[in-house]
Amino acid sequence: MARDSIVILGAGIIGLDVAIELSKRGYGKYVTVIAEHLPGDTSIDYTSPWAGANFSGISGGDANALRWDRAGYTLMMEMIDKKVTEARYLEKTESTEYWDEMPQPDKIQSMTEYLRDLVIIPKSELPKAVAFGIKFTTVTINAPAHCQHLKTLLSEPEYGSVPFIRRRASRLQDAFLSENTKLVFNCIGNSAITLSGVSDAKCYPTRGQILLVKAPSVKQNIMRHGNGYETYVIPRPLSDGSVILGGYMQKGNSFPNVKEEETKSILQRTGELLPVLLNGEVEIIGAVVGLRPSREGGARVEQERISDKIVIHNYGAGGTGFQAGIGMAVDAVDLAAESLKELNQKSML
Numbered sequence: 001m002a003r004d005s006i007v008i009l010g011a012g013i014i015g016l017d018v019a020i021e022l023s024k025r026g027y028g029k030y031v032t033v034i035a036e037h038l039p040g041d042t043s044i045d046y047t048s049p050w051a052g053a054n055f056s057g058i059s060g061g062d063a064n065a066l067r068w069d070r071a072g073y074t075l076m077m078e079m080i081d082k083k084v085t086e087a088r089y090l091e092k093t094e095s096t097e098y099w100d101e102m103p104q105p106d107k108i109q110s111m112t113e114y115l116r117d118l119v120i121i122p123k124s125e126l127p128k129a130v131a132f133g134i135k136f137t138t139v140t141i142n143a144p145a146h147c148q149h150l151k152t153l154l155s156e157p158e159y160g161s162v163p164f165i166r167r168r169a170s171r172l173q174d175a176f177l178s179e180n181t182k183l184v185f186n187c188i189g190n191s192a193i194t195l196s197g198v199s200d201a202k203c204y205p206t207r208g209q210i211l212l213v214k215a216p217s218v219k220q221n222i223m224r225h226g227n228g229y230e231t232y233v234i235p236r237p238l239s240d241g242s243v244i245l246g247g248y249m250q251k252g253n254s255f256p257n258v259k260e261e262e263t264k265s266i267l268q269r270t271g272e273l274l275p276v277l278l279n280g281e282v283e284i285i286g287a288v289v290g291l292r293p294s295r296e297g298g299a300r301v302e303q304e305r306i307s308d309k310i311v312i313h314n315y316g317a318g319g320t321g322f323q324a325g326i327g328m329a330v331d332a333v334d335l336a337a338e339s340l341k342e343l344n345q346k347s348m349l
């Protein structure tokens with residue numbers, strides 16, 4: 001096996017989670033990552049740095065979403081408990097979530113099976129027009145720092161000294177870097193809409209504007225999944241009192257610029273949700289826009305055979321790449337098991 005036997009196309013959280021999973025299974029030294037944007041960059045075409053990010057009930061109720069959520073939550077909690085180095089920018093925080101419309105019964109059932117310290121808030125204590133609410137211990141992630149940290153770890157010999165090459169692919173085939181490349185993980189986020197060889201008509205962006213503020217009094221997460229709006233407050237771990245205030249879920253909208261009226265609406269809605277934000281200490285550091293890589297029917301984690309080569313597609317995580325990405329990576333690498341075995345056997349000949 002060679003350094004480029006396995007190529008990961010994309011260095012957002014989805015590609016990084018796959019690289020970590022391959023590295024844990026002993027394949028790190030055969031992996032190369034290629035991507036137009038790398039951890040540390042900021043661009044409207046690179047979603048991961050803009051995420052809140054936390055684990056929440058924002059995901060869909062289909063079987064894959066429920067399974068990836070459970071896997072992500074459980075594995076991240078274990079990583080924090082064991083103080084593993086990949087968990088440096090993950091933190092446990094108290095969270096409250098409200099839904100204006102009742103979530104699907106399967107989703108409620110699933111969450112009750114694994115969320116820690118879960119309390120279903122009695123109807124009498126719910127805010128006006130809220131149908132359902134929970135409190136639990138969640139996982140909160142400093143998204144940009146976590147991505148940079150994973151890249152740094154992957155570059156270490158222990159993880160396989162994985163090289164990160166900055167390169168734009170103009171078609172999926174470009175990810176097959178040489179004769180050696182037999183396996184490609186396609187983790188290109190929103191580019192799944194346009195990249196030749198993928199062009200997935202089910203994919204679309206979901207726009208979200210957020211504010212990064214300084215608000216050291218905020219120690220808890222709170223979210224309201226509304227009818228036509230999404231309001232949330234997420235303190236950023238290891239950040240000196242930074243907090244993410246959001247937001248929006250604008251399906252099919254890719255407008256890249258900040259809108260002043262949306263900034264006002266976010267401040268108003270988050271202040272109503274968490275009145276400590278009205279104590280005068282909130283200082284706006286910036287307003288930004290991110291485009292969630294969404295897909296009708298949910299993310300695509302699937303194998304495609306192209307003659308003697310294998311592509312594992314892994315994109316379309318929408319608003320859940322951080323919470324579901326680890327579970328998606330486990331499935332993606334499992335799908336490649338046969339191909340990895342073949343590569344291993346050939347390298348022993």
Ligand SMILES: Cc1cc2nc3c(=O)[nH]c(=O)nc-3n(C[C@H](O)[C@H](O)[C@H](O)COP(=O)(O)OP(=O)(O)OC[C@H]3O[C@@H](n4cnc5c(N)ncnc54)[C@H](O)[C@@H]3O)c2cc1C
Nearest residue numbers: 010011012036037047048054169189191290320321322323
């Ligand atoms: C405002 C906001 C809040 C969010 N909050 C949360 C949250 O609280 N919890 C959560 O779990 N998720 C959250 N998300 C969702 C999460 O950010 C995404 O699901 C995740 O970042 C998607 O990661 P990705 O790796 O698929 O895509 P990206 O991060 O966009 O990465 C794509 C990679 O592919 C590369 N690429 C693309 N095309 C090419 C090409 N042609 N050639 C070479 N490289 C290419 C890019 O350069 C990049 O490296 C939020 C998103 C937004 C916008």
